[in-house]
Amino acid sequence: MTDEIIERDFYARPEEEQAQFLEYTWCGECMEVDLGMHEPKEYELNGVVIIEGLCNKCNSPIITELSDDDEDF
Numbered sequence: 001m002t003d004e005i006i007e008r009d010f011y012a013r014p015e016e017e018q019a020q021f022l023e024y025t026w027c028g029e030c031m032e033v034d035l036g037m038h039e040p041k042e043y044e045l046n047g048v049v050i051i052e053g054l055c056n057k058c059n060s061p062i063i064t065e066l067s068d069d070d071e072d073f
């Protein structure tokens with residue numbers, strides 16, 4: 001087990017995809033869906049791709065894990 005973080009470029013994704021990630025969110029603090037998020041970052045941890053942003057309402061981190069099936073290069 002390594003905790004190596006590999007930086008990825010969120011903005012390399014198609015604009016459509018970016019918009020979806022920023023719009024369709026689940027905030028565990030607000031307990032609400034689709035509040036949206038800002039300041040997205042993308043990285044890979046232990047083989048899992050993670051997109052992290054801040055909730056538009058409460059500024060809590062929102063972390064989305066992508067399964068390999070979503071990989072689409």
Ligand SMILES: [Zn+2]
Binds near residue numbers: 028058
């Ligand atoms: Zn929130």
